[in-house]
Amino acid sequence: MTPEQLSTSLVAALTRLVDAGRLALPDGVPSEVRVERPKVKEHGDYATNVALQLAKRAGLNPRELAQWLADELVTDDGIEGAEVAGPGFLNVRVAAGAQGAVAATVLEAGTDFGRTATLAGQRIDLEFISANPTGPLHLGHTRWAAVGDAIARVLEGAGAVVTREFYVNDRGVQMDHFGASLMARAHGEEPPEDGYVGSYVSALADRIVTADPGIVDLPRDEQLVAFREAGYALQLAEHQSELEEFNTHFDVWFSERSLHDSDAVEKGFARLREQGRLYEQDGALWMRTTDFGDDKDRVLRKSDGSLTYFASDTAYYVDKRDRGFDPCIYLLGADHHGYVGRLRAMAACVGDDPQQQLEVLIGQLVKILQDGQELKLSKRAGTIVSLRELIDLVGTDAMRYTLIRYPADSPLTLDVSEMTSRSNENPVYYVQYAHARLSSILRNAADLGVGDDLDGFDPSLLSTEQEGSLLRALAEFPRVVARAAELREPHRVARYLEDTASAFHTFYGACRVLPQGDEDVTDTHRARLVLVAATRQVFANGLGLLGVSAPDRM
């Protein structure tokens, strides 16, 4: 019996009470009843507070209503007992057979266990990182890479179709500063005042000159462009290969220039004009974002004829919507928080509902400590902890997991020594180890000729406390994934896996799975092996949602 099935039984019980005229609910029977896993075992396998919530509306005593529900519920074969407790909680004990059947449910679903249809039909655009191609990806980008990618995986787990996009700001003055800095370094000069000074600039310049020695002899104007374009190409390629190595795949690398090369910007303007949100003043073209709560109108085309970043952003959004995405999700760093208001206003200006089509997730910044001192990250100053360095130091799995297991909207402080530690201080090993241990049992079982197939599986043999805890943990997985997708919070999956790993390790310590010595293979061995196989499946699926590997050996 899964929590979903219990919830369904409770709704059915409520419906029967209403149909029998014993219960009157002004708002009707709720479509879903929340069921939770109690913290203490005296409170049963599952508990619900539905009686407390409905009693007032129904004009009843909560305990009385809970008792009626209990009486209805126990007519179900899968329910062993139901008791009223406290002010009106209903504590439910599930029959061992019904609970053990969860293992079979998991195995039958296989890699699909955990997938739901809660977001089915949605086509979601998820934009994240979107770093300028003027320097390496750093720790902040690394957080969005891990979290953004995990969000995409979780959304897909809930049935959505997701496109992951990286917006490349390859236009504007920053690019020229970048080109000028590369050129200066190639000539052994200091970068200009607004230039980039990190050591990576010199390294890039060297690579460019090595590949094309004649570049330094070009006229200054041409040379700057040549350096800019060569540097752009190298930096972008580096972003792409590093992110692939970090197990973060983008479906679309969207160039800002392409918006201007096509008619996208004009299409954006046309949309705004249709909506009556465009006007000219002082020689500039404005969007009337104040119609939708922005604190001032925004310039799209300056009086000198050049287009603002916001013009690109508007065109980009319109382009996404024209490609059929709903909603468009942006994952932005807290340093871009001031941008949210005008993005929302912009979406409204083109005729969308910002509550529906546009969603901005603000991620707080990451701090990194080394020897108790904060490492200040600055592309300009060249003090960068880059994605490349992090992958080399910590490894993709540990780095991804560490970043994903915290909610993105909570500020995060990581310690270099802790992150670089490959010891068991890192929770990722705790979870991966569970998978490795499970795999090992299955290998040994194969050697002993004990099958984990479902023929003759007797779920009622999984009756110990530890087996029950583990089964309930497994049954929780689909709800966790659905909730993580709904809230865009993949850290819930990581925390869930940690809890489930604990339940498994405890089970492992208490329950012998395989026969010892010359013992005969019993149905209990076989049942436990089914449970082991099911548990391994959940870890594999869960780690997959985080983009973290599930090793068979450690």
Next chain:
RNA sequence: GCCCCCGUAGCUCAGGGGAUAGAGCAACGGUUUCCUAAACCGCAGGUCGCAGGUUCGAAUCCUGCCGGGGGCACCA
């Protein structure tokens, strides 16, 4: 001046109306003739920033304040 995030164990952080507030790390003690000890078991650790309010019930929701981080505006 306004807006957003945060404040929970010594440290890093979960929990975001429900029963006795949790995990990891750090500290202390124990467990391996037996499926992976990267594990398990035990012990210890808390005015959930402060003050009001909402209600059967608040760490959780509302208001105010304090503290930390970030953003916008203003000034230049």
